[in-house]
Structures are given as structure tokens and as C-alpha cells.
Amino acid sequence: MGNVATPRDPNWPSAATMLRDRPVEDRRNVGLIGISTYATSLTARSASSTPAAIRAALERYSTWSFSEALDIAESVALVDFGDVDAPDAEGGAQRVATALSGWDPGIALRLILGGDNAATWLALRALSGGDYSNFGLVTLDAHLDMRDGVSNGSPVRQLLEEGLDGHHVVQVGLADFSNSPAYARRAHDAGVTVISRDVLHHEPVEEAARRAVAIAGAGGRHVYVDIDMDAADRMAVPACPAAAPGGLSADEIRRFVRAVSVQHGVVAMDITEIDVERDSADQRTVRLAALLVLETLAGVRRRLQWP
Numbered sequence: 001m002g003n004v005a006t007p008r009d010p011n012w013p014s015a016a017t018m019l020r021d022r023p024v025e026d027r028r029n030v031g032l033i034g035i036s037t038y039a040t041s042l043t044a045r046s047a048s049s050t051p052a053a054i055r056a057a058l059e060r061y062s063t064w065s066f067s068e069a070l071d072i073a074e075s076v077a078l079v080d081f082g083d084v085d086a087p088d089a090e091g092g093a094q095r096v097a098t099a100l101s102g103w104d105p106g107i108a109l110r111l112i113l114g115g116d117n118a119a120t121w122l123a124l125r126a127l128s129g130g131d132y133s134n135f136g137l138v139t140l141d142a143h144l145d146m147r148d149g150v151s152n153g154s155p156v157r158q159l160l161e162e163g164l165d166g167h168h169v170v171q172v173g174l175a176d177f178s179n180s181p182a183y184a185r186r187a188h189d190a191g192v193t194v195i196s197r198d199v200l201h202h203e204p205v206e207e208a209a210r211r212a213v214a215i216a217g218a219g220g221r222h223v224y225v226d227i228d229m230d231a232a233d234r235m236a237v238p239a240c241p242a243a244a245p246g247g248l249s250a251d252e253i254r255r256f257v258r259a260v261s262v263q264h265g266v267v268a269m270d271i272t273e274i275d276v277e278r279d280s281a282d283q284r285t286v287r288l289a290a291l292l293v294l295e296t297l298a299g300v301r302r303r304l305q306w307p
Contacts, residue, residue, distance in 0.1 A: 015058040015294055018078040023104045027077040030300055031107040032293075034083035035096060035122060037115035038275075040151045043241040046277035050286070051083055051113035053276045057283060057290035065298055075304060076297045079107065087115070087122055097126040108300050109261065111293065114272030116152035117145060120226045121159060127224065127268055132159070136168035136216030138209075140256055141228035142175035142197070142247060146183035152273070155226075157186065166190030168221055170212040172256070173197050173231040173248060197231075197247070205252050209259035217265035225260050225269040227253070227292060229285065239278045239285035250288050257292045261299025269296060 023029040034051025063073035084099045086092055100110065100123065112123045120139075128135050137159065139145070147153035160166055171187065172195040187194065193215050195208050217223040230243040236250045237243045248256075260266055271289050279285045 015061040024077040033081040034113045035119040037118040039088035041116045045275040050274045053286045096122045100126045110268040112270035121155035132164040136221040138212045139171045139226040142178045146186045166192045205256045206259040213263045222267045223265045237285045238280045258295040258299040261296045262302045
């Protein structure tokens with residue numbers, strides 16, 4: 001059911017038509033790259049390419065934003081830089097660094113498709129060149145990712161140990177019964193700001209997004225945003241092994257992504273923790289991820305109206 005072909009209609013251009021192989025001169029360009037990590041996942045997962053599945057799911061959507069009464073394809077382009085080969089294997093970190101270097105300076109935002117959360121450490125490490133003095137981090141995640149060792153449960157701890165200032169790290173959506181006191185103390189001691197799932201019961205996600213970017217980007221820092229899909233309710237994301245009942249709704253995640261994407265200081269974002277082999281027949285997880293790509297483009301388009 002999930003792979004039924006879509007009809008071709010010249011009056012209904014699909015979002016897949018926004019994919020380009022080079023920047024478009026009269027558009028705000030967003031760069032897209034796949035970093036399909038999986039080998040160090042705490043939950044065994046398939047090697048199937050999530051980035052390829054998300055690209056294919058763009059065919060299911062149009063370029064028309066009904067809420068804003070505009071066609072985002074008229075002002076935004078999605079420049080596809082392909083996928084990094086074997087990012088988990090020996091030399092993978094260098095391949096990621098090479099793939100993320102030398103991009104056209106006109107790229108407004110780099111959008112990374114994982115892979116598990118190991119992609120976050122690889123991508124931010126590559127973008128910073130190992131010097132985190134001008135970077136902050138925002139995560140939307142049910143988990144702190146402060147675990148010992150090297151896995152998809154450790155990227156935030158790894159980044160902090162490499163020099164990322166915890167006072168410029170904001171973790172949004174932390175869930176009850178998904179973390180431990182030891183790792184919560186580790187985050188606290190590092191100066192990390194936490195906006196828990198409980199806070200989001202009372203504070204609009206847009207306000208949480210603005211607050212998170214302001215803290216992470218204080219002093220003019222570039223902001224990297226990690227969207228870990230297991231922050232969502234398990235009903236919405238069956239392809240996310242660690243998602244739990246009672247997480248964020250699909251709508252809340254879409255609104256959060258658009259709210260962070262509009263912020264000029266946000267230079268990169270990833271979408272992680274999807275295993276396409278676990279998805280439902282209707283591809284609800286991958287289709288939500290494709291919508292997050294479009295919400296990112298809609299947010300970047302709105303930067304044209306902001307100083």
C-alpha cells in the first residue's frame with residue numbers, strides 16, 4: 001500500500017521536483033545530504049537507506065503551503081548532495097567532513113538525513129572542524145544522549161567532551177522513564193538547558209523553539225538542530241525503535257521544525273532515528289520525515305521576510 005505509484009499532474013507538482021543537483025541562483029537554497037549511520041545503534045537496526053526513502057516520500061506531497069497561500073518552490077530550492085558512503089566504517093568521519101566541506105556559500109541551511117543519532121556527532125564535528133567555540137546545539141529528543149561509550153545514545157556527551165560548551169546546548173522534549181539520574185546529573189553539571197516534555201504541555205512548541213535557539217546561539221553562535229524522531233508518540237513513528245507512547249504529536253514536531261528553521265542562526269539540522277524496515281505499511285514515519293523536510297524549506301523561505 002505504501003508504494004502505490006502517484007499520478008502525474010502538471011497542475012500538481014510534487015515536492016520531489018524541488019530536488020536539484022546545484023544551487024539555483026534566484027532561490028534560497030537548502031542543501032540536502034544523507035548520513036545513513038546504523039552500525040553502533042543500541043537497538044539493532046537494518047542498513048536500509050532512510051535518506052532514499054525520505055527522498056522518495058517527497059513525491060507524495062506538493063509544494064503549496066495552504067496556510068501561507070504560497071508555493072515554496074517559487075523561492076526555495078532543495079540541492080541534493082547525495083549520500084556519504086559507509087559513514088560508520090573506517091574513514092567514515094573523514095568522508096562526512098569531505099562531503100560537508102566546500103558547499104556553495106549561498107546554501108542557507110544544511111539538512112542532514114540520518115541514520116541514527118550517530119549522524120549528529122559526525123555532522124556537527126565535521127561542520128565545526130573540531131572547533132566548537134562558534135557553535136551551539138539544540139536537540140528535540142526524548143533522550144539526553146549522554147551515555148558512556150560510542151553509540152547513537154552518546155553524541156551529546158561526545159560533543160561536550162570534545163569542547164562544545166554545555167551552556168550553549170538545549171535539549172527539548174526529554175521524556176519521563178527514558179533517561180537515568182546519572183545522565184541527568186551529567187547534563188546538569190555540563191550546564192545544559194533542559195526543556196522537558198512536561199513543559200511542552202504548557203508552553204507552545206514555537207516558544208520553546210525560539211527560546212532554545214536563543215540560548216544555543218547566544219553571542220552570535222551558529223546553531224545545529226538535531227530532530228530525533230523518537231521524541232514523537234510511538235503511534236506516529238513506528239519506525240523509531242526507542243519512541244514511547246505519549247510523545248510529541250506529528251503536528252507538534254512539524255511546528256517545532258518550522259519554528260527553528262526560520263531562525264537565521266540555524267545553519268544545519270538533522271532528522272534521525274528512523275529504521276525504514278520497521279515502518280508501517282502506510283509509511284507513516286518516513287512520510288512524516290518528508291513533511292519535516294518541507295517544513296524546513298517553509299521556515300527558510302520565511303527568512304526572506306525577516307531581517
